[in-house]
Amino acid sequence: MTFEFLLFTLNMNKIKSIVVVSLGLTLGLASCDSGNMRRTPGHIYAPDMTYSVAYDAYTSNPNFSDSLTSRKPVEGAIARGHLYDHLKEGDTTAYKTYTTSMRFNADELKEGGRLFNIYCGICHGSNLDGQGPLFASGKFASMPANFKDAKYLHMPVGQMYAAIKYGKNMMGSYASQLDVKQRWMVLAYIKKYQSANGGDAFTFGESGKATPVVVDTTKGAVAMADSKDKKDEKKK
Amino acid sequence: MPESLKPLFRICSRSAFAFFIVLLLCNFSASAAPDGKALFMSNCASCHNPLKDATGPALKDIDKTFPDKEWGHKWVKNSQTLVAAGDPTAVAMFNKFGKVVMTPFPQLSNEDIDAILAYVDAYAPPAAAQAPRGGEEAAGSNDNGWIYSILTLTLLVLAVILWRANSSLRRAANSVEGVPNEKEIPVYRSKLVIAVTAIVLFILAGYWIVNGAINEGRQQNYQPLQPLFYSHKVHAGINQVNCLYCHAGAEKSRQAMIPSTNVCMNCHKQINSYTGAESYALKTAEGKEINGTEQIQLLYKYAGWDPVKKDYNRDAKGNIMATPIQWVKIHNLPDHVYFNHAQHVKVGKVQCQRCHGPIQEMDEVYQFAPLSMGWCINCHRQTEVQFGANNYYSIFEKYHQELKEGKRTGVTEAEMGGTECQKCHY
Numbered sequence: 001m002t003f004e005f006l007l008f009t010l011n012m013n014k015i016k017s018i019v020v021v022s023l024g025l026t027l028g029l030a031s032c033d034s035g036n037m038r039r040t041p042g043h044i045y046a047p048d049m050t051y052s053v054a055y056d057a058y059t060s061n062p063n064f065s066d067s068l069t070s071r072k073p074v075e076g077a078i079a080r081g082h083l084y085d086h087l088k089e090g091d092t093t094a095y096k097t098y099t100t101s102m103r104f105n106a107d108e109l110k111e112g113g114r115l116f117n118i119y120c121g122i123c124h125g126s127n128l129d130g131q132g133p134l135f136a137s138g139k140f141a142s143m144p145a146n147f148k149d150a151k152y153l154h155m156p157v158g159q160m161y162a163a164i165k166y167g168k169n170m171m172g173s174y175a176s177q178l179d180v181k182q183r184w185m186v187l188a189y190i191k192k193y194q195s196a197n198g199g200d201a202f203t204f205g206e207s208g209k210a211t212p213v214v215v216d217t218t219k220g221a222v223a224m225a226d227s228k229d230k231k232d233e234k235k236k
Numbered sequence: 237m238p239e240s241l242k243p244l245f246r247i248c249s250r251s252a253f254a255f256f257i258v259l260l261l262c263n264f265s266a267s268a269a270p271d272g273k274a275l276f277m278s279n280c281a282s283c284h285n286p287l288k289d290a291t292g293p294a295l296k297d298i299d300k301t302f303p304d305k306e307w308g309h310k311w312v313k314n315s316q317t318l319v320a321a322g323d324p325t326a327v328a329m330f331n332k333f334g335k336v337v338m339t340p341f342p343q344l345s346n347e348d349i350d351a352i353l354a355y356v357d358a359y360a361p362p363a364a365a366q367a368p369r370g371g372e373e374a375a376g377s378n379d380n381g382w383i384y385s386i387l388t389l390t391l392l393v394l395a396v397i398l399w400r401a402n403s404s405l406r407r408a409a410n411s412v413e414g415v416p417n418e419k420e421i422p423v424y425r426s427k428l429v430i431a432v433t434a435i436v437l438f439i440l441a442g443y444w445i446v447n448g449a450i451n452e453g454r455q456q457n458y459q460p461l462q463p464l465f466y467s468h469k470v471h472a473g474i475n476q477v478n479c480l481y482c483h484a485g486a487e488k489s490r491q492a493m494i495p496s497t498n499v500c501m502n503c504h505k506q507i508n509s510y511t512g513a514e515s516y517a518l519k520t521a522e523g524k525e526i527n528g529t530e531q532i533q534l535l536y537k538y539a540g541w542d543p544v545k546k547d548y549n550r551d552a553k554g555n556i557m558a559t560p561i562q563w564v565k566i567h568n569l570p571d572h573v574y575f576n577h578a579q580h581v582k583v584g585k586v587q588c589q590r591c592h593g594p595i596q597e598m599d600e601v602y603q604f605a606p607l608s609m610g611w612c613i614n615c616h617r618q619t620e621v622q623f624g625a626n627n628y629y630s631i632f633e634k635y636h637q638e639l640k641e642g643k644r645t646g647v648t649e650a651e652m653g654g655t656e657c658q659k660c661h662y
Binding site for chain 1: 287496498
């Protein structure tokens with residue numbers, strides 16, 4: 001009603017200008033609305049309630065010259081609940097005999113397979129044949145190891161462990177992504193797959209010629225860590 | 237056949253014949269290759285690429301650089317005998333590739349080696365993979381918005397014109413009939429107009445202020461400029477890299493973790509250029525073109541990698557001279573809220589995309605969810621926990637009983653206490 005009245009009172013010129021202005025406004029608004037993208041974070045009420053006063057994982061830290069809060073652990077330190085290995089980089093004779101006393105049940109082998117597909121499959125392929133998506137699409141110059149190949153079928157597991165921990169040729173170190181137990185789970189998965197494809201007999205299964213864990217502290221620590229983690233997660 | 241078409245026909249048939257011959261020839265020369273391909277893949281591909289330098293040099297046409305054919309056989313069978321004998325070509329190559337010893341292959345016959353070299357000489361790069369077209373849909377829906385607003389506007393203009401025509405006609409009719417036209421009251425003096433405008437303004441301002449106040453401190457759609465143009469679409473989308481490959485902490489800790497440069501270098505020791513530019517060109521949200529290869533060179537600067545030497549720059553103590561990339565943090569929960577990734581990703585089995593949106597479609601990451609308290613609580617009310625699979629929940633006997641009796645189909649996170657204040661604020 002009022003709208004009609006409003007228009008009634010205007011002459012043609014004003015209508016023209018209204019049309020122009022509203023056109024401009026719509027176009028203007030539409031162009032501002034580029035998917036609501038914003039480059040600035042905006043304001044906050046209470047910075048001291050929003051930003052941690054204590055140094056948090058990603059905050060910069062004036063106490064160190066490189067201002068990183070997340071520090072590298074001191075050489076040789078063992079995080080609580082984690083395992084340690086005594087391998088030294090470059091000691092290739094030690095690699096060959098290095099192994100683990102851990103044995104894995106079916107669930108852990110499945111977990112090893114899942115981890116393999118996340119961290120290794122992108123290069124080595126989910127069929128373990130070196131034809132991962134990155135090589136198959138031609139992004140990689142050199143072919144990642146084909147675990148079904150004779151060269152790797154009988155490779156000592158310690159040598160493979162060293163490749164994960166320190167990297168080899170074009171492969172980088174995966175120590176920052178996989179902890180010690182996860183590395184062995186992945187290796188157990190590979191060795192199981194290889195033994196089904198002509199490799200050596202699989203010895204990391206629980207029913208294999210399993211030796212009881214010798215370093216009981218590590219085993220205890222793992223068991224403890226597992227239950228502790230679960231508790232923590234639930235508690236929160 | 238019309239006279240004018242004859243020359244054309246001749247050309248066509250001739251070129252078809254030539255094409256056929258070429259095809260035959262190709263087949264012929266390729267018939268030696270399959271054997272070479274298999275040998276190359278199983279023995280050499282781990283260090284060599286036909287076209288690019290890898291651990292060893294690119295092998296396509298390398299046999300043209302040999303002193304003679306015999307020399308190539310000797311090199312592959314045992315390169316170190318040539319190096320030890322001081323052969324200049326061999327020594328130069330050995331030094332150029334950082335004195336890496338090439339595996340000797342005494343088991344390969346001369347024919348095998350010739351087959352391998354024939355295969356690499358005839359090698360052609362595979363056709364570039366077609367990029368998935370996910371982004372197009374979003375653009376499509378934008379277009380729809382435009383069409384609707386233009387349509388509305390035209391209708392509006394039309395209505396105004398019609399109405400205007402109508403009223404001038406009425407005025408004209410009035411003056412013809414001698415009926416006096418009503419006196420016009422200026423709009424700004426009309427009480428009705430003033431009252432209505434005031435009420436509308438009041439409501440709008442109230443809505444705007446309350447909404448603005450609620451959203452103060454929230455950062456939905458925040459998409460900062462990063463120090464390096466790193467595209468999730470290229471990595472997690474087109475090249476199918478799993479989120480956990482880089483954000484390994486999401487299953488283990490509160491933080492999902494931003495990867496450090498050593499993780500990038502797992503792949504980028506080899507991938508030193510962005511070759512996907514034709515199938516998928518990189519652009520910032522403002523539409524500025526980005527050169528992916530330059531960005532990878534920038535990554536090398538941060539990582540302390542020398543792309544010419546193909547090794548890290550190290551200080552006197554042997555430490556890699558890398559500097560961390562200072563990414564701008566996008567998601568920021570206030571410090572008075574506790575959020576844990578492992579709890580949601582590992583225990584709750586919630587997909588990253590439910591909270592972070594289509595990350596694998598984004599070049600630059602933006603904050604998809606509001607991260608408001610209502611958002612957390614809503615999901616806790618609607619989402620069922622992994623009740624049966626989790627031993628920890630065995631103590632909730634009542635729920636288990638009800639599940640068994642068929643009284644309920646699942647247990648939501650809210651029923652586990654996921655809406656209690658101290659679970660998130662403490």
